[in-house]
Amino acid sequence: MSAEQQRVVLTLVWTAGFAGCIAVVSGYMFNKDALGNPLLSWRDVLEVLQSVVAIYAAYLGAILASWFTKPFAVKADSGRAQIRFWVALVGAATINLAFAVWLGVGFWGDGVSLDDIKESRLVVGWLSFLAAPASIYYFGVRTPRT
Amino acid sequence: MGHDKRADAALEFRIPLVVETLSANPKPELGVAIIVPDLANANKQVSNLLLQALQSMGFAIVSPKLDLRVFLMPEQQWHTSIVELSAPELAAYGKAAPTIPLPSGRIYAVQYSGRYAYAEGALRIILSVNLMERSRLGPFRETTFPYSRGFFKDRLEQSVKAQLVSVRK
Numbered sequence: 001m002s003a004e005q006q007r008v009v010l011t012l013v014w015t016a017g018f019a020g021c022i023a024v025v026s027g028y029m030f031n032k033d034a035l036g037n038p039l040l041s042w043r044d045v046l047e048v049l050q051s052v053v054a055i056y057a058a059y060l061g062a063i064l065a066s067w068f069t070k071p072f073a074v075k076a077d078s079g080r081a082q083i084r085f086w087v088a089l090v091g092a093a094t095i096n097l098a099f100a101v102w103l104g105v106g107f108w109g110d111g112v113s114l115d116d117i118k119e120s121r122l123v124v125g126w127l128s129f130l131a132a133p134a135s136i137y138y139f140g141v142r143t144p145r146t
Numbered sequence: 147m148g149h150d151k152r153a154d155a156a157l158e159f160r161i162p163l164v165v166e167t168l169s170a171n172p173k174p175e176l177g178v179a180i181i182v183p184d185l186a187n188a189n190k191q192v193s194n195l196l197l198q199a200l201q202s203m204g205f206a207i208v209s210p211k212l213d214l215r216v217f218l219m220p221e222q223q224w225h226t227s228i229v230e231l232s233a234p235e236l237a238a239y240g241k242a243a244p245t246i247p248l249p250s251g252r253i254y255a256v257q258y259s260g261r262y263a264y265a266e267g268a269l270r271i272i273l274s275v276n277l278m279e280r281s282r283l284g285p286f287r288e289t290t291f292p293y294s295r296g297f298f299k300d301r302l303e304q305s306v307k308a309q310l311v312s313v314r315k
Contacts, residue, residue: 028283036251037282044284106283114284 006085007138010092011063017096018056024104025049028117031107039106044114048103051121055099059124059131066139088134095127157273157295159303161310163188163264180269180310192262192269193217196224199306204229205258218262226258228278228286243294252279255286256298271306273299 001009025048028040040048102120106112162179180195182188196218197207205226210216218224231239231254240247248254259274275298278286 028281032251033282037253038251039282040284041252041279041281043287044281112283117283 001082001085003081006081006088007066009085010088010134010138011067013089013092013096014056014060014063017092017100018052018060020096020100021052021056021103022049024100025052025117027104028106040114040117047114048117051118052103055121055124059135063135063139069140084134084137088138091130091134095124095131098123098127157275157299158270159273159299159306160265160268160270161306163267163269178307178310185264188264189219190217193219195306195309196262196271199302199309200226200258202309203301203305220263221261223259223261228255228257230255239294239297242297242300246292246294248277248293249291252281254279254289258298258302271302273302275299 025040025045028048029038029042029045031039033039099120102123103117105120106117109116164179164181165185166181166183180188180192182191193212194217197212200207207218207224208227209225210218210222212218236248236254255278257276257278259276261272263270263272275295277289277293277295277298279289280286
């Protein structure tokens with residue numbers, strides 16, 4: 001896989017993570033309890049989406065921007081390109097999956113409130129060490145701490 | 147009953163207040179009026195009456211903090227806790243105010259605020275009703291649609307009057 005293809009794959013992972021998180025949060029509006037009350041109202045969902053978009057604006061926004069900027073000089077391949085790509089891929093997948101799973105805590109947890117769902121943004125900060133080095137290497141950007 | 151949110155901006159109800167004297171004639175009707183031995187002790191009696199009425203509906207007065215020595219004074223603003231409306235209460239609302247129903251698919255709660263005063267031989271209770279809604283996992287937020295505040299005023303009025311009856315039995 002070429003360096004360009006690897007960047008495409010990582011971009012797709014982040015894009016899919018963003019779409020997945022929006023789907024999870026929106027799902028709260030359509031899931032109802034036994035009495036017909038939605039798990040979250042539209043106003044609640046907007047609050048959660050605000051933090052989801054803020055997080056992805058930092059990560060995915062920088063990644064997308066890199067596609068429209070002049071590529072930086074790539075170092076000669078040291079023979080570890082495959083390993084590096086897999087590390088980046090697993091890191092990106094892990095952080096996106098962890099965020100989506102925590103966002104969905106209202107579906108599988110007991111006694112969960114809106115604040116617990118909004119706290120899911122913490123996991124992105126905790127796991128940023130998994131994604132930040134790869135983002136710097138592949139996209140030449142430094143992702144801010146959340 | 148059946149008023150919209152703007153129409154009944156000043157919610158209030160009155161209960162006759164009678165000072166009990168040996169020579170009172172005619173005798174005050176039991177369970178209809180608040181009968182106090184003298185006006186100096188009326189505040190404590192009224193405060194307890196209001197507190198008992200609210201407690202019987204599941205509310206607590208959260209502001210100001212009351213204890214055995216501290217009671218509500220005339221014109222003192224008080225606020226209750228937020229209490230969810232049960233299914234029978236929602237059904238009662240639907241019957242009482244069919245023209246302005248509460249949208250379904252929400253959990254509702256009510257908070258009362260108010261003060262009392264004495265006016266023209268009566269206890270005057272001035273109320274403010276705050277209807278709130280929430281989803282299953284979300285916090286309570288103020289509703290933005292019209293509803294019958296008169297229904298909730300009537301509910302408290304009935305509860306206060308029920309306390310009069312129970313006190314005098």
